[in-house]
Structure formats: C-alpha cells, structure tokens
Amino acid sequence: MKKLFKILGILLIIVFLFAAGGYIYLQAAFPKVSAAPDIKIEPTPERLERGKYLANSYAFCIDCHSSRDINKFSMPIVPGTEGKGGDDYGEGAGFVPASNITGDKETGLGNWTDGEIFRAITSGVNKEGKFLAPMMPYALFNKMDKEDLYSIIAYIRTLTPIKNKIPEKDLKFPVNLIFRTIPADVTEYGKRPDGLDKIKQGEYLGYGCKFCHSPSEKGDILPGKEFAGGMEFPMPDGTIIRSSNISPDKETGIGNMTKEMFMAKFKACINEANLDPKARGYNTPMAWNFIAKTSTDDDLSAIYDYLMSQKPVNNKVEKITLKGLK
Ligand code: HEC
Numbered sequence: 001m002k003k004l005f006k007i008l009g010i011l012l013i014i015v016f017l018f019a020a021g022g023y024i025y026l027q028a029a030f031p032k033v034s035a036a037p038d039i040k041i042e043p044t045p046e047r048l049e050r051g052k053y054l055a056n057s058y059a060f061c062i063d064c065h066s067s068r069d070i071n072k073f074s075m076p077i078v079p080g081t082e083g084k085g086g087d088d089y090g091e092g093a094g095f096v097p098a099s100n101i102t103g104d105k106e107t108g109l110g111n112w113t114d115g116e117i118f119r120a121i122t123s124g125v126n127k128e129g130k131f132l133a134p135m136m137p138y139a140l141f142n143k144m145d146k147e148d149l150y151s152i153i154a155y156i157r158t159l160t161p162i163k164n165k166i167p168e169k170d171l172k173f174p175v176n177l178i179f180r181t182i183p184a185d186v187t188e189y190g191k192r193p194d195g196l197d198k199i200k201q202g203e204y205l206g207y208g209c210k211f212c213h214s215p216s217e218k219g220d221i222l223p224g225k226e227f228a229g230g231m232e233f234p235m236p237d238g239t240i241i242r243s244s245n246i247s248p249d250k251e252t253g254i255g256n257m258t259k260e261m262f263m264a265k266f267k268a269c270i271n272e273a274n275l276d277p278k279a280r281g282y283n284t285p286m287a288w289n290f291i292a293k294t295s296t297d298d299d300l301s302a303i304y305d306y307l308m309s310q311k312p313v314n315n316k317v318e319k320i321t322l323k324g325l326k
C-alpha cells in the first residue's frame with residue numbers, strides 16, 4: 001500500500017511538472033509573431049474616404065470600438081464616442097473590453113506606428129507583441145485587401161482623440177492560454193474584387209455577416225452550415241437572441257425575401273422613430289442601424305446576391321428566448 005502511494009505521489013508530481021512546464025512553455029513561446037512591418041501610410045483623400053466607409057460599415061471597427069446605446073433597437077453607437085472603446089466583448093471567455101483606438105497618446109493608439117496597427121489588425125498582437133483576444137476578429141481582417149487595410153488605418157488616425165483608459169482584459173482558464181496560441185503571421189491577404197462580379201463583391205464584404213450567422217465549433221464554421229444561423233447572444237436584459245438563418249432556404253431561411261424587402265429592412269432602421277425596442281418586443285446585436293446608415297445600395301444589393309448564391313440550409317432557429325421563460 002505504501003508503495004502504491006509512493007508511485008501515485010511520483011506520478012502526481014510528474015503530471016504536475018508537465019502541466020507547469022506546459023503552462024510556462026505556452027506563456028513563453030506564444031504568441032509567435034514577427035516584428036511589425038516598417039510602413040508609413042500616406043493619408044490620401046481616396047484612402048480616407050474608403051477607410052471611413054469600411055470602418056463605419058462592413059469592417060465594423062467603429063461599431064465595436066464605440067459606446068453602443070442599449071436602449072435603442074440594434075444598439076446604435078453613441079455619437080461622440082467613436083473609437084473610445086470600453087464595451088465588453090468577453091461573453092463566456094471573461095472580460096474583454098474593446099480598446100481605445102483613437103489617437104490619444106496615453107490611452108489610445110497615439111504612440112503606435114502604422115505598422116504596429118497593421119500587425120494588430122491582421123496578426124492579433126498589440127504594440128508590445130502581446131496577444132489580442134480573437135473577439136477582435138483579426139483572423140477575418142487578414143482576408144481583406146492590404147490597400148483596404150491601409151485605408152482603414154489612415155482613417156482611424158483621423159478620429160478625434162478621446163482620453164479613456166481601458167482596463168486590462170481578464171480571461172478565464174483555459175482560454176487565457178488558448179488565445180495566446182492563435183496570433184500568427186499572415187502569408188496571404190485578400191484581393192478586393194473589381195465590382196463587376198456582384199457575388200464576389202458581396203462575399204468580400206459579407207464576412208462579418210457570415211461570422212455571426214453561421215454555426216461554428218471552436219471558432220471554425222461548420223462546413224455545409226454556412227448562414228444557417230443559431231448563434232446565441234445574451235442580451236443585457238437576460239434575453240437570449242439567436243442569429244437568423246439567412247441562407248436561401250425558403251422554409252427556414254430568407255429564400256422568400258425579395259431584394260426589395262431585404263434592403264427595406266435595413267433602411268427602416270435609419271429612422272430613429274423605428275428604433276424603439278419595446279415597440280418591436282426585443283433588441284438585437286445585429287447592427288441594422290450602423291450598416292443602413294453607411295452602406296451604399298450597390299454593396300447591400302451585392303450582399304443579397306451573394307447570400308442568394310449560397311446553398312439553402314434547412315435549419316429552424318428560435319429567434320428569442322425571453323428572460324425567465326427558458
Ligand atoms: C467584434 C468586435 C470588434 C471588431 C469588429 C473590431 N474590433 Fe478591434 N478590438 C476588439 C476588442 C474586444 C479588442 C481588445 C482585445 C484584447 O484586449 O485582447 C480589440 C482590440 C483592437 C486593437 C488593439 C489595441 C490595443 O490597445 O491593444 C486595435 C488596433 C483594433 N482593435 C483595431 C480595430 C480595427 C481597425 C477594426 C476594424 C478593421 C476593429 N478593431 C474591429 C473588438 C473588435
């Protein structure tokens with residue numbers, strides 16, 4: 001018996017040493033990302049215009065990095081808070097406040113180089129090379145055209161500096177270890193389509209839609225389930241809301257929604273009078289107002305064409321579970 005305890009004890013020590021070694025290894029070896037590129041982005045008028053458009057629409061930068069008004073339908077951003085950060089995107093993983101991306105030198109990106117911002121957006125590490133949580137969707141942004149990324153950086157440099165110190169993120173175990181292994185150098189960037197192929201144009205801009213509207217496991221979208229919906233979003237009032245099936249399935253998706261209906265659903269959310277969550281019976285994380293205010297008709301229409309070109313997936317989604325009614 002004594003011997004058994006001894007063996008067990010030794011085994012335990014070995015397991016412990018492995019675990020501790022693994023922990024120290026993960027801490028020390030990750031993230032593995034190269035030095036920031038040495039670039040100086042010329043803020044040409046074309047870049048500023050394109051960057052402003054993307055950051056305020058399909059790249060969702062300003063949507064996540066500003067204060068959102070939870071008392072209005074689709075939680076529009078609060079004017080004057082553009083880029084100041086602070087809203088929590090941690091969900092199950094812990095506390096992950098969005099960073100201050102204004103040019104404030106002390107609390108924002110004022111002292112970052114263009115290359116450091118570029119590396120953060122595409123590889124997922126901060127100025128010091130420390131990992132960013134993937135709630136900052138860098139793995140999606142590195143599918144964009146480099147020129148579009150330069151435009152976004154040129155534009156966020158023009159945001160009014162706001163002093164707003166963001167607290168450190170606080171991740172739970174084991175995601176605190178897993179997240180640090182995800183940042184990586186980017187080997188290939190995307191290419192902005194020429195605008196002639198509407199489906200490609202919609203696909204290029206619609207990666208954010210795909211991200212929220214596709215069932216995934218450990219961050220990877222389930223093959224064959226693209227746009228089938230069902231991702232859960234806990235709302236501040238305790239309600240659970242799920243993303244809709246926006247595949248062209250006629251029964252459970254948006255196969256019966258015409259382009260006119262699709263565009264009108266967005267356009268209706270420009271008008272403040274239509275943003276009362278009580279009148280609608282629910283609120284939503286889907287940025288109806290944010291996209292509708294900025295998107296060109298051409299881009300929104302291309303996204304519709306792209307969605308309709310996808311495989312219909314039959315998947316009935318229960319949109320809302322009201323608080324207390326589980
Ligand atoms: C879905 C929400 C979301 C979107 C969209 C998003 N971000 Fe972020 N971003 C975050 C969060 C959350 C963090 C903090 C991550 C952390 O601290 O680990 C962050 C961190 C950053 C950082 C690091 C700053 C620092 O001080 O470490 C930069 C730079 C940044 N984002 C820029 C952008 C730009 C530019 C865009 C658009 C191309 C963008 N973000 C889109 C949520 C988002």
Ligand code: HEC
Nearest residue numbers: 208209212233241242243244246254284285286287291303
């Ligand atoms: C932050 C996650 C999120 C993102 C990003 C997002 N959606 Fe949604 N979307 C939702 C949720 C949740 C719902 C269900 C609640 C509602 O109707 O607002 C929804 C609903 C919809 C509906 C309504 C479908 C119906 O049957 O009524 C459409 C259409 C839609 N989204 C299209 C899009 C498009 C196009 C994009 C990209 C431009 C997009 N969504 C981006 C979360 C998201």
